Amino acid sequence: MAIKVNKFKCGYCGACVGVCPTGALELVETWIEVDENCTSCGICARICPMGAIEVSR
Amino acid sequence: MKDQYDVVVIGAGPGGSIAAKTAAKKGLSVLMIEKRQEIGDPVRCAEGVSKVWLRKHIEPDHRWICADVKGSRIFSPDGTMIEMAEEISGGEVGYVLERKLFDRALAYESAKAGADVVVKTRATGLITENGFVRGVKLMHLGEEKEVRSKLVIGADGIESKVGRWAGIDTSLKPADIETCAQFLMSGTGIDQDYCYFYLGNEMAPSGYIWVFPKGEGLANVGIGILGSKSGKKHAIDYLKEFVEQKFPDADILEIDVGAVPVSGSIERTIANGLMLVGDAARQSDPITGGGIINAMEAGRIAGEVAFEAISRNDMSTAMLETYEKRWRQTLGMEIDNSLIVKDVFIGFTDKEINSLAHSLENVNFSSMSLIDLLYALFRANKKLLWDLRVLFKNVVKHETGL
Structure with a gap:
């Protein structure tokens, strides 16, 4: 997994899912899951309203 | 929850609930699923809504209206x-809602109309046969399940996956x-x-x-x-x-x-056996960000078109094109115009915004019409008129049908 979602900061709003170009993210009820399609592009981390996502390249 | 329905609606927000209610009232068998355990929660909305438009869909109720x-x-x-x-x-502006109660009230309306409503149930994929969507793969309380349907309506919000599964690129920049x-x-x-x-x-x-x-x-x-x-x-x-x-x-x-x-209208909101409504179809207003009414309007159209399509036993895009046309001619027009305004607005410096405000400072807004307002704005800000010229072209095109 190339991104890290801080679940204590996350407001599970799904903004990151909507901007993910590869469809690698999923908002499952109250948490975010990341699959192998993640390219670490960092768009999700940039737009997260809470600043809850970190990218590790 | 049965194994087969006429229509499966994914997402129980305002768009999904109105679609489910409309289809159920026409006599179709409808399943509406919501992945959250509580409809309407957590809130992702400023909760402002127009009174006039709201009334077209539901009678205002003091239990979910916080302010007028x-x-x-x-x-x-x-x-x-x-x-x-x-x-x-x-x-x-108009009413400020309590979305938690409002969304639940709308879902209740669809249940009363005959739709089956199920919560804590998430769509994990579509059943596709010969290029047609024929149902939904679900996760219901940790158990996988398949529900077949003639049509699927994707009302799964900003994080929509339904469109992507059907080959519609809904990813937002x-x-x-x-x-x-x-x-x-x-x-x-x-x-x-x-x-x-x-x-x-x-x-x-x-x-x-x-x-x-x-x-x-x-x-x-x-x-x-x-x-x-x-x-x-x-x-x-x-x-x-x-x-x-x-x-x-x-x-x-x-x-x-x-x-x-705030992307404005996307290219396609239908596939064989599938329609997208509301935020899933990116139908929110690019300038205000308002999406409740647009989602409900689109939901109603989708519910009506679902009935027509099923009555004719034709779920192809050729038939569902009616949905595409109807929403684009109504709310789509507004969205396109708002997109033009938004593109101008995001280019404004603070100085320009101040200058616009100064030109309106002594205007009496309680008695003036929108045209008077625009006139006052443009008289003082010629550049704005130029920046928004496309808007007028669109309006003229629409009014005269050219």
Whole structure:
């Protein structure tokens, strides 16, 4: 997994899912899951309203 | 939950509920699924809605109306205030809702119309045969299940996957969303008769801050900034700065976050056996960010078209094109016009916003029509008229049918 979602900061709003170009993210009820399609592009981390996502390249 | 329905609706927000209710009322068998365990929660909305448009879908009920506003007060970066009466403030002021109860009331309406409503149930994929969507793969309380249907309506919001599964690219670029954070606050001391908007690129880059009354001493204090302007600082950071300065003694009773599509109409909202509605179809208004009414309007059209398609036993895109046409001719027009205004607005400097506000400072908004307002604006700001010329071309094209 190339991104890290801080679940204590996350407001599970799904903004990151909507901007993910590869469809690698999923908002499952109250948490975010990341699959192998993640390219670490960092768009999700940039737009997260809470600043809850970190990218590790 | 049965194994087979005429229509499966994915997502129980306003768009999904109206689609389910409309289809069920026509006599179709309908399943509406919601992945959350509580419909309407967590809130991802500023909760403002137009009274006139709301009434077209549901009778207003005091249980989910928190405030009834008279107008808007808009503040430019230098603090110049423009006050507008409700009638010309546009679609997004009127009532301030309690979405948790409102969404549940709408879902109840669809259940009363005969739809099966199931919560804590998530769509994990589509059943596709010969290029047609024929049902949904579900996860219901940890168990996988398949439900077959003649049509699927995707009302799964900003995080929509349904469109992508059917080959419609609904992914949004950072410049195509407003990323938002909101506090429900007590003790703001605001006049509950107004909705407040604060503009300024330092305060809210290519977006705005809103303060909407929620009854008694409560208010939704929120911010939306353009996704492409987010990064070093996030929506929540800008919001904290604003409330520390503006409402230092107010308490935060709730934190809401979310994102609004401001991309304008996307190319396609149908596939064989599938329609998308609401935020999933990116049907929110690019300038105000309002999406409740558009989702409900689209939901109704989708429910009606579902009935027509099933009656004729034709679920092809050729048939569902009726949905595409009907929403584009109505709310699609508004969305396209708002997109033009948004593209001009996000280019404004604070100085330009101030100058616009000054040109309206002494205008009496309670008695003037929208045309008078535009005239006052354009007389003082010739460049604006030029920037928005496409808008008038569109309006003329629409009015005259050219």
